[in-house]
Amino acid sequence: MKTGEDQLVRKIAKTLGTKRPGGLALGVGDDAALLAPRAGFQTILTCDWFLEGSHFLRDKHPPESVGWKCLARAASDVAAMGGDPKHFLLSLALPRTLTGRWLDRFLSGLARATRRLGCQLAGGDTTKSDKILINVTVAGEIRKGRAVLRSGSKPGDLIFVSGRLGEAELGLQWLRQGRIARHRNRPCVKKHLYPEPRLALGRWVAEKGIATAMMDLSDGLSTDLARLCAASGVGARVEADRIPKVQVPISKRRNHLNVTELALNGGDDYELLFTVRPSQARRIPRAFRGLIISCIGEITRKQRLVLIGAGGREEALVPRGWDPF
Amino acid sequence: MKTGEDQLVRKIAKTLGTKRPGGLALGVGDDAALLAPRAGFQTILTCDWFLEGSHFLRDKHPPESVGWKCLARAASDVAAMGGDPKHFLLSLALPRTLTGRWLDRFLSGLARATRRLGCQLAGGDTTKSDKILINVTVAGEIRKGRAVLRSGSKPGDLIFVSGRLGEAELGLQWLRQGRIARHRNRPCVKKHLYPEPRLALGRWVAEKGIATAMMDLSDGLSTDLARLCAASGVGARVEADRIPKVQVPISKRRNHLNVTELALNGGDDYELLFTVRPSQARRIPRAFRGLIISCIGEITRKQRLVLIGAGGREEALVPRGWDPF
Numbered sequence: 001m002k003t004g005e006d007q008l009v010r011k012i013a014k015t016l017g018t019k020r021p022g023g024l025a026l027g028v029g030d031d032a033a034l035l036a037p038r039a040g041f042q043t044i045l046t047c048d049w050f051l052e053g054s055h056f057l058r059d060k061h062p063p064e065s066v067g068w069k070c071l072a073r074a075a076s077d078v079a080a081m082g083g084d085p086k087h088f089l090l091s092l093a094l095p096r097t098l099t100g101r102w103l104d105r106f107l108s109g110l111a112r113a114t115r116r117l118g119c120q121l122a123g124g125d126t127t128k129s130d131k132i133l134i135n136v137t138v139a140g141e142i143r144k145g146r147a148v149l150r151s152g153s154k155p156g157d158l159i160f161v162s163g164r165l166g167e168a169e170l171g172l173q174w175l176r177q178g179r180i181a182r183h184r185n186r187p188c189v190k191k192h193l194y195p196e197p198r199l200a201l202g203r204w205v206a207e208k209g210i211a212t213a214m215m216d217l218s219d220g221l222s223t224d225l226a227r228l229c230a231a232s233g234v235g236a237r238v239e240a241d242r243i244p245k246v247q248v249p250i251s252k253r254r255n256h257l258n259v260t261e262l263a264l265n266g267g268d269d270y271e272l273l274f275t276v277r278p279s280q281a282r283r284i285p286r287a288f289r290g291l292i293i294s295c296i297g298e299i300t301r302k303q304r305l306v307l308i309g310a311g312g313r314e315e316a317l318v319p320r321g322w323d324p325f
Numbered sequence: 326m327k328t329g330e331d332q333l334v335r336k337i338a339k340t341l342g343t344k345r346p347g348g349l350a351l352g353v354g355d356d357a358a359l360l361a362p363r364a365g366f367q368t369i370l371t372c373d374w375f376l377e378g379s380h381f382l383r384d385k386h387p388p389e390s391v392g393w394k395c396l397a398r399a400a401s402d403v404a405a406m407g408g409d410p411k412h413f414l415l416s417l418a419l420p421r422t423l424t425g426r427w428l429d430r431f432l433s434g435l436a437r438a439t440r441r442l443g444c445q446l447a448g449g450d451t452t453k454s455d456k457i458l459i460n461v462t463v464a465g466e467i468r469k470g471r472a473v474l475r476s477g478s479k480p481g482d483l484i485f486v487s488g489r490l491g492e493a494e495l496g497l498q499w500l501r502q503g504r505i506a507r508h509r510n511r512p513c514v515k516k517h518l519y520p521e522p523r524l525a526l527g528r529w530v531a532e533k534g535i536a537t538a539m540m541d542l543s544d545g546l547s548t549d550l551a552r553l554c555a556a557s558g559v560g561a562r563v564e565a566d567r568i569p570k571v572q573v574p575i576s577k578r579r580n581h582l583n584v585t586e587l588a589l590n591g592g593d594d595y596e597l598l599f600t601v602r603p604s605q606a607r608r609i610p611r612a613f614r615g616l617i618i619s620c621i622g623e624i625t626r627k628q629r630l631v632l633i634g635a636g637g638r639e640e641a642l643v644p645r646g647w648d649p650f
Contacts (some may be wrong), residue, residue, distance in 0.1 A: 004650025006552065025367055029556060030475050031405040031540050032371035032465070037362040042350055046357035047372075047414045047462055049452045054418075080356040089372045091460050093379075096650060125460075127374045128649040135416050135450075135460040137372055140357070150355050215356050227331070231354060324453040325329025325421060 008099060008126050012090065015107040016114060016121040023086055023141070024122055033122035035087060035139060042147065044085075044140035046077040052132040054324060060175050062184075063102050065193035066132070067109030073218065074136040075117050076197035076270040080216035081149070082206020083142035084199070085117055090124035093133035117199065146206045148214040148274070153232035155301040157212050157275040160284055162201055162291050165221055166246035166259060168192040169266025188246060195270040201288050205274055210283050214274035220265040220321020224273060226305055232275075235304045238297035238317060264307075267322035275299055333424060333451050337415065340432040341439060341446040348411055348466070349447055358447035360412060360464060367472065369410075369465035371402040377457040379649060385500050387509075388427050390518035391457070392434030398543065399461040400442050401522035401595040405541035406474070407531020408467035409524070410442055415449035418458035442524065471531045473539040473599070478557035480626040482537050482600040485609055487526055487616050490546055491571035491584060493517040494591025513571060520595040526613050530599055535608050539599035545590040545646020549598060551630055557600075560629045563622035563642060589632075592647035600624055 013028040026034035037043055050070040052058055075085040090110075094103065114120055119138060171192030174183045183189045197216070205211045213232055217224050221243070229236050245263040276284060284293055300306075305317035338353040351359035362368055375395040377383055400410040415435070419428065439445060444463060496517030499508045508514045522541070530536045538557055542549050546568070554561050570588040601609060609618055625631075630642035 005648050006555075008650065026472070026474065031402040032369045032408075032463075034406070034467075034472055035368040035370055036469070037368055039364060043360040043362055043368060043464075044357045045360055045412070045414060045447060045462070045464060047416050047448070047450055047460070049416055049418060049450050049458075049460075051418065051452065051454060051458070054452060054454065077356040081359070083357075087370070089370060089462065091372050091374055093374060093376065099650070122370060123372070125372055125374050126649075127376065127379060129376060129379065133374075133376070133458060135372070135374075137370070137414060137462040138357075139368075139370060142359075144361070147351070147359055149351065230331075323330050324451075325333065325424070 005126055012107060013121070016111050024120065027122050033087065033089065035122070038141065040144055041141045042144050044078050044081055044083040044142055044147070045137070046074055047135060047137040048074040048077070050134040050136065058132065061193065063105035064109030067106040068113045068194050070134045070136050071110055071113040071117065071119065072195050072197050073270060074138040075119055075199065076216045076218065078138055078140035079197045079199045079202035080214055080272065081142060081147045082202045082214065083140040083147065084203065085119040085138045085140040087122035087139045088119055089122060089137040091135040092124065093127045093129035095130060096128060098132065117197065142206065148206050148211050150213050150215050150228050150231035152212040153228060153234050153275040153299045154212055155234055155299055157277055157299040158281050158295050159236060159238065159273070159275050159297045159299060160293055160295055161217065161221070161244065161271055161273050162198055162293050163269065163271040164244045164246050164292070165217065165269055165271065166262030166266040168195060168268035169262050170246050170248070172268065192268060195268065197270050198272045198291070201272055201291060204288065208283065210280045211274040211276055214272060217269050217271045217273050218267060219323070220267045221273070222264045222317055223319040223321030223323065226319045228273060229303065229305060233303065235300040235302045236297055237300055237306045237308060239308045242294060242296045244292060244294045265320040330451055336428070337432060338446070341436050349445065352447050358412065358414065360447070363466065365469055366466045367469050369403050369406055369408040369467055369472070370462070371399055372460060372462040373399040373402070375459040375461065383457065386518065388430035389434030392431040393438045393519050395459045395461050396435055396438040396442065396444065397520050397522050398595060399463040400444055400524065401541045401543065403463055403465035404522045404524045404527035405539055405597065406467060406472045407527045407539065408465040408472065409528065410444040410463045410465040412447035412464045413444050414447060414462040416460040417449065418452045418454035420455060421453060423457065442522065467531065473531050473536050475538050475540050475553050475556035477537040478553060478559050478600040478624045479537055480559055480624055482602055482624040483606050483620050484561060484563065484598070484600050484622045484624060485618055485620050486542065486546070486569065486596055486598050487523055487613070487618050488594065488596040489569045489571050489617070490542065490594055490596065491587030491591040493520060493593035494587050495571050495573070497593065517593060520593065522595050523597045523616070526597055526616060529613065533608065535601055535605045536599040537602060539597060542594050542596045542598050543592060544648070545592045546598070547589045547642055548644040548646030548648065551644045553598060554628065554630060558628065560625040560627045561622055562625055562631045562633060564633045567619060567621045569617060569619045590645040
């Protein structure tokens with residue numbers, strides 16, 4: 001009564017835990033998962049591609065990182081609304097040759113992420129393919145009326161970001177250049193391989209009700225800020241000097257390395273971008289549980305994005321972040 | 326402020342409708358969708374791969390069929406629990422060359438499925454790839470405690486299936502052989518290209534509370550019945566003569582065409598398989614809204630699958646349905 005796909009599903013379910021967590025009425029092994037939403041809460045639903053060749057490289061990215069990151073980046077969309085990721089569906093398509101050691105290492109990274117993020121496997125779909133194809137759906141929850149959308153920014157609001165921008169992009173550049181073993185422990189490489197969605201900060205922002213809009217930075221500040229502004233029908237002025245940029249050790253500095261470019265256009269940081277009414281701005285701390293928070297500019301009525309450079313020189317802030325097309 | 330991916334998302338949202346349907350607090354265009362589950366209902370969550378080369382062929386399957394079927398087959402998993410599909414996330418990865426006419430035709434087929442199934446777009450993810458990659462997540466709802474699982478079959482229960490089995494597989498064989506135009510209107514080809522998930526029957530079975538277990542037939546009876554039996558810890562005896570088989574016009578009969586094989590192992594029918602206590606069996610009609618329902622055998626304590634052939638000869642019913650591995 002056993003088939004290849006069924007064996008694979010059992011392996012996944014076994015590695016990722018089969019105990020039924022809160023809110024899950026039925027998990028892996030039936031036609032679908034059954035969730036029992038709590039009264040007074042809404043369900044946040046999001047999905048994310050994670051494809052070999054586009055989002056990661058089989059020979060550069062350790063399988064543990066692929067497992068961690070496919071869940072972390074989908075969970076980041078839940079953080080971006082202020083919610084809690086609770087359950088996920090794993091859609092995994094693999095070459096048959098990778099269903100042994102590679103899959104074990106992938107699942108160990110994914111299992112670590114499920115524990116870290118408090119997000120449990122509820123189901124999924126597996127099949128065979130030439131390349132590694134991953135799609136993760138995360139179902140989260142948030143108290144009714146608390147979700148922070150992209151569309152609420154008003155002229156005059158101040159713009160905040162968490163963390164330092166461009167770190168993950170620099171990590172990727174180092175990873176592409178060298179052997180993994182040499183770079184694995186550098187913070188930028190770690191941030192690229194094992195990003196931490198800003199769940200605690202997102203929850204805090206939503207609970208306090210102090211942000212007018214919020215989103216996560218997955219494709220780069222220049223591209224994502226343009227999306228937030230488009231959704232809100234506003235523009236923005238950003239001061240280049242105030243953007244928290246990746247810090248590069250002197251020994252690693254190269255002439256061609258432009259940290260402002262990295263911070264503006266580098267993807268995969270999974271930091272939070274949010275806007276706050278000026279009267280509420282003093283409630284935003286300079287750091288939240290060790291994570292720095294910076295005010296980088298303000299929302300404008302005029303629907304353009306402006307970057308203020310050295311000496312007050314203004315230029316258009318053009319979206320040059322990640323775009324697959 | 327525009328990027329390629331954003332334009333694609335706008336096109337999808339425009340074609341599939343942007344009005345906010347019931348239960349959806351926030352749809353396309355933010356980090357995630359927000360669902361507002363109704364009190365007393367549970368959320369059914371399922372996802373399904375639909376990949377070029379594995380599940381459909383670019384030169385054989387019209388784009389409208391790809392659009393229809395990617396949603397219909399995921400919705401079938403919701404029908405299999407007795408629920409109502411309400412919202413879906415579309416994860417779509419395409420070669421750039423297909424973002425014009427192919428995408429338009431794909432979206433028109435998908436839009437038709439959303440109207441037919443009452444299932445609205447709530448979000449998704451788009452990216453670029455060499456092959457067409459699709460993953461659909463469907464969120465459905467069902468009154469608390471009403472979902473019909475795979476795991477409730479008991480020895481003595483009678484086994485029912487809807488429709489005729491093997492039709493979609495025969496349709497695929499014809500499609501592979503000939504030019505699409507010549508075959509498009511044959512019922513078997515239509516069933517393969519535009520399957521109808523059995524939502525009304527699934528809902529009826531769940532509401533009446535008459536089934537001990539239920540699932541949909543996506544990979545073939547021999548494989549799916551083995552899964553239902555494994556989940557329930559039971560076996561089954563199936564009478565070959567009682568399986569409702571695809572009907573082949575005399576002009577199309579070939580010596581090598583074995584309709585019993587097609588009915589046992591052909592995939593993609595999306596009919597329902599369910600089991601009923603003998604005392605309840607008289608409540609199952611011979612047809613439900615024009616769809617025939619057949620009793621094909623019974624559940625046994627002994628955990629084997631047995632096929633009873635001509636003259637009462639018994640043989641093992643081996644799972645020979647679709648398995649990607």
